[in-house]
Amino acid sequence: MNPMIGRFGTKRLVRSLQTGRVLPALFLTMIGLIFVFAAIMRVVDPKSFQTFGTALWWSASTVTTVGYGDVVPKEPFGRFVAAILMVLGFAFLSLVTGTIASALVSRFHVDKESDPVVQAIDRLERRIAELEKRVG
Amino acid sequence: MNPMIGRFGTKRLVRSLQTGRVLPALFLTMIGLIFVFAAIMRVVDPKSFQTFGTALWWSASTVTTVGYGDVVPKEPFGRFVAAILMVLGFAFLSLVTGTIASALVSRFHVDKESDPVVQAIDRLERRIAELEKRVG
Amino acid sequence: MNPMIGRFGTKRLVRSLQTGRVLPALFLTMIGLIFVFAAIMRVVDPKSFQTFGTALWWSASTVTTVGYGDVVPKEPFGRFVAAILMVLGFAFLSLVTGTIASALVSRFHVDKESDPVVQAIDRLERRIAELEKRVG
Amino acid sequence: MNPMIGRFGTKRLVRSLQTGRVLPALFLTMIGLIFVFAAIMRVVDPKSFQTFGTALWWSASTVTTVGYGDVVPKEPFGRFVAAILMVLGFAFLSLVTGTIASALVSRFHVDKESDPVVQAIDRLERRIAELEKRVG
Numbered sequence: 001m002n003p004m005i006g007r008f009g010t011k012r013l014v015r016s017l018q019t020g021r022v023l024p025a026l027f028l029t030m031i032g033l034i035f036v037f038a039a040i041m042r043v044v045d046p047k048s049f050q051t052f053g054t055a056l057w058w059s060a061s062t063v064t065t066v067g068y069g070d071v072v073p074k075e076p077f078g079r080f081v082a083a084i085l086m087v088l089g090f091a092f093l094s095l096v097t098g099t100i101a102s103a104l105v106s107r108f109h110v111d112k113e114s115d116p117v118v119q120a121i122d123r124l125e126r127r128i129a130e131l132e133k134r135v136g
Numbered sequence: 137m138n139p140m141i142g143r144f145g146t147k148r149l150v151r152s153l154q155t156g157r158v159l160p161a162l163f164l165t166m167i168g169l170i171f172v173f174a175a176i177m178r179v180v181d182p183k184s185f186q187t188f189g190t191a192l193w194w195s196a197s198t199v200t201t202v203g204y205g206d207v208v209p210k211e212p213f214g215r216f217v218a219a220i221l222m223v224l225g226f227a228f229l230s231l232v233t234g235t236i237a238s239a240l241v242s243r244f245h246v247d248k249e250s251d252p253v254v255q256a257i258d259r260l261e262r263r264i265a266e267l268e269k270r271v272g
Numbered sequence: 273m274n275p276m277i278g279r280f281g282t283k284r285l286v287r288s289l290q291t292g293r294v295l296p297a298l299f300l301t302m303i304g305l306i307f308v309f310a311a312i313m314r315v316v317d318p319k320s321f322q323t324f325g326t327a328l329w330w331s332a333s334t335v336t337t338v339g340y341g342d343v344v345p346k347e348p349f350g351r352f353v354a355a356i357l358m359v360l361g362f363a364f365l366s367l368v369t370g371t372i373a374s375a376l377v378s379r380f381h382v383d384k385e386s387d388p389v390v391q392a393i394d395r396l397e398r399r400i401a402e403l404e405k406r407v408g
Numbered sequence: 409m410n411p412m413i414g415r416f417g418t419k420r421l422v423r424s425l426q427t428g429r430v431l432p433a434l435f436l437t438m439i440g441l442i443f444v445f446a447a448i449m450r451v452v453d454p455k456s457f458q459t460f461g462t463a464l465w466w467s468a469s470t471v472t473t474v475g476y477g478d479v480v481p482k483e484p485f486g487r488f489v490a491a492i493l494m495v496l497g498f499a500f501l502s503l504v505t506g507t508i509a510s511a512l513v514s515r516f517h518v519d520k521e522s523d524p525v526v527q528a529i530d531r532l533e534r535r536i537a538e539l540e541k542r543v544g
Contacts (some may be wrong), residue, residue: 068203125531374506399537
């Protein structure tokens with residue numbers, strides 16, 4: 001892949017995380033993961049997940065890190081797939097939380113009226129303008 | 137709805153998240169969700185939730201993402217409602233954490249004595265004031 | 273209580289959260305909560321928690337939001353006390369995470385060599401010093 | 409240990425947390441913890457964890473705070489070791505989330521084109537350059 005496009009894509013991704021614009025996409029990805037992992041589990045461990053609804057119930061409680069444990073995989077490979085979903089759920093929780101924190105903090109700077117740093121710089125700007133007039 | 141009012145409301149909401157003023161309201165909403173989802177579950181799956189107290193016990197352990205699993209819905213629609221509460225609990229955890237992070241970071245800027253950025257700008261301001269005096 | 277002392281205490285608390293100095297105290301408080309809630313449960317629901325060790329096992333899995341569910345209170349009042357510990361665990365997770373985020377972000381500003389904002393202000397300071405020399 | 413080296417190591421660690429460079433290392437450490445605690449449990453409570461795969465299944469669900477509860481230690485010492493892993497999982501979730509939040513916020517400052525603070529300082533810099541020309 002063209003590295004320029006790659007870097008551009010990374011930059012756009014980081015920007016959308018910082019501003020929180022990515023949150024609806026993250027939410028949809030999470031819903032998607034629930035369906036994809038339910039489907040995989042139906043194939044991998046059909047004895048433990050006798051209906052697709054039961055598999056959905058398990059994947060929803062796993063990706064949200066709730067983990068009731070009333071329905072769980074018993075096959076080794078099913079447990080391996082489940083472990084991947086647990087780590088994904090863990091990563092999602094971190095990513096969504098970090099994104100919300102970043103979006104709130106960065107909007108603080110963007111909202112000029114309430115950011116003391118931007119206000120202090122604005123004060124400086126006015127004094128320099130004053131200086132410019134005096135100097136001629 | 138008037139878009140101006142809509143944007144004003146959004147701005148006020150974002151502000152209250154940034155400063156953490158929204159935290160008591162988020163806390164009350166969470167307590168409210170526990171009661172509302174317990175009531176829904178009593179109607180949707182009365183066999184699994186034989187008393188309102190049992191339903192409350194389940195909804196508290198779900199929204200906090202603890203998820204004991206000793207009491208769980210068994211009806212498909214009950215599990216669907218439960219999945220909504222799990223996702224809401226997940227979203228709450230992200231929102232509360234992001235709000236606390238943002239409130240702590242933004243107060244860092246507000247507390248002028250300890251923010252090196254605001255201190256550096258203050259130093260600049262004093263030097264420009266000195267310049268103004270010399271220039272006349 | 274003297275409001276000045278009250279505000280001073282709040283300010284010190286917020287500072288210790290921002291810098292992360294509070295983290296060891298939060299950790300000890302969490303360990304303390306595990307012991308206190310285990311002791312309460314032994315009194316409130318001795319049938320479900322037949323030894324203090326079992327109660328500790330339950331309170332550790334609850335405050336960390338793991339929630340195995342192999343040991344759970346069955347008495348209504350025990351469940352009420354447990355719900356308080358769940359909410360406390362939820363609040364702790366938010367507070368510890370928000371504190372770590374804030375500590376990392378604020379140290380970014382303190383570490384002058386790597387903060388582009390502080391670097392930009394330093395550049396400004398040197399140029400104003402240059403101006404001062406020229407003006408006399 | 410030489411305190412200079414110690415402080416240097418701490419500074420590098422804090423930097424790698426702030427920028428998020430540490431995230432792959434944190435991820436590998438978490439995978440490592442799953443294996444190490446599974447091995448410990450096989451030794452400490454072999455009756456509850458009859459295969460290494462079962463122990464892995466338990467440690468994965470514990471460190472991610474999912475906590476199904478279908479496999480749990482029953483020996484007091486096993487429960488003590490498990491409590492350590494729960495607290496480590498809790499700490500990991502906080503650390504990873506805080507690191508992501510900090511990395512997103514700090515990159516906001518580094519990306520000069522989009523940070524209003526850096527933009528405002530750039531504007532100031534241009535005006536001071538203008539002043540320098542006029543003063544001579």
